[in-house]
Amino acid sequence: MSDFSAPTFRLGFLHPRYLHTWLGVGLMYLASWLPYRVQFYVGRGLGYLMHTLMKRRVKIADRNLALCFPEMTPANRAAMVKENFANxxxxxxxxxxxWFWPKWRIQKHFTIEGLDTLLELEQQGKGVLLVAVHSLNLEIGGRGLxxxxxxxxxxxxxxxxxYDWFQFRGRMKRNIGVDRKDVKSMIHYLKEGHRVWYAPDHDYGRRRSTFAPLFAVKxxxxxxxxxxxxHAGHATVVPFSVVRERRLGQYRVKIDPPITDFPKEAHAAAVITNQAVERLILRAPEQYMWLHRRFKxxxxGEPSLYEGI
Incomplete structure (x- = not known):
């Protein structure tokens, strides 16, 4: 196991240099008690403002969509990017x-589809690697699940x-927290039959990586x-998605069937993983995090795909 320990409160957190953090989190807390409808429309309005001000991020999102979906017209991309910022x-x-809603309020807004898959694997004593993507609503989706x-x-x-202390408390209300670099602990928990949440859809650099197709990017x-x-954790791979539905205030977590015969060879596994990532993203592409440089x-010998951005 690792030396990682959960963040704990310290008196130093009360230093004036952290005042802006306390104010920011305090505003988050107060806003969380507003009716959902109010938060929904104010949040989208804030997103439209971000779309106006964050020109570089707009260009990155547009470039990602152009790379992944070359058949999409510029007008359709522009509309998708604007909707993405609203999200x-x-x-x-x-x-x-x-972070702050009570359990009853979370459950009121969530539908979980495919939970039997996880419960059956739990009965078998199997560890599960829950593969997700960085949807913009993953934070609340994780709480719902x-x-x-x-x-x-x-x-x-x-x-x-x-912020780290607040973030950990908010995210780990019901979960065990593990540092993303703590591979040994993740393997340990998988061997013990736990479910480990894992999002392999970002570009994490050359270390422990390979190049595999993702949409139209070879x-x-x-x-x-x-x-x-x-394979080290003797686990089963189960993808899942979080989608904000058209009905106001409703979220659906969809747990897919397990990926059988998951390859041990790293490149073949990456290909299968990216196919699952594509499937998850396409359930609500406007809700995916297109704002980061996924293909940096x-x-x-290959040039940057973000030249001039």
């Missing part, structure tokens, strides 16, 4: 919902210790951690 603004409020079936959350510590830098965790790492 990004709403995500700020959904974070407060996830954890109220039904807790797991192990892969956790990235924040450099701001006060060489997408893809972590090999999925294969490592699955290129094979040796």
């Amino acid at each position: 990004a603004g709403l995500a700020l409020f959904e974070t407060g919902m996830a 954890s109220e039904q079936t807790p797991g192990v959350g892969v956790y990235r510590p924040n450099t701001n210790p006060v 060489h997408a830098c893809t972590t090999t951690g999925t294969s490592l965790l699955t 790492t290129r094979p040796e």
Whole structure:
């Protein structure tokens, strides 16, 4: 096991240099008690403002869509990007919902589909690698799923210790927290029959990665951690998605059937993983995090796909 320990409150958190963090989290808490309808429309409005101000992020999102869906027209991409920013603004409020809402209020807004899959694997004593993508509503989706079936959350510590403390408390209400670099602990929990949440859809750099197709991009830098965790932890890979439905205030977590015969070879596993990632994203592409440079790492000799951005 690792030396990682959960963040705890310290008197130093009361230093004036953290005042902005306390005010920000305080606003999140107060906003979380507003009616959902109010948070929904104010969040989307904030997203439209972000779309106007964050020109570089708009270009990155548009470039990602052009790379992944070359058949999409510029007008359709522009509409998708604008909707994506509206979802990004709403995500700020959904974070407060996830951290501060009581259990009954979370459950009121959630439908879980395919939970029997996880319960059956639990009865068999099988560890599960729950593969997700970075949907903009993943924060509240994770809370919704954890109220039904807790797991192990892969956790990235924040450099701001006060925010890190709030973030950990909010995300790990029902889950065990593990540092994302703590591979040994993840494997340990999988061997013990736990469910470990894992999002392999970002570009994490060359270390422990390979280049596999993702949508129309032939060489997408893809972590090999999925294969490592699955086979070292004797686990079953189960993808799941979180989608905000058209009906106001309703979210659906869909748990897919297990991926059988998951490859041990790293590149083959990355190909299968990215196919699952594509399927999850396409359930609500406007709700996916297109704002980051997903294809920033290129094979040796290939130029940047974000030249000029």
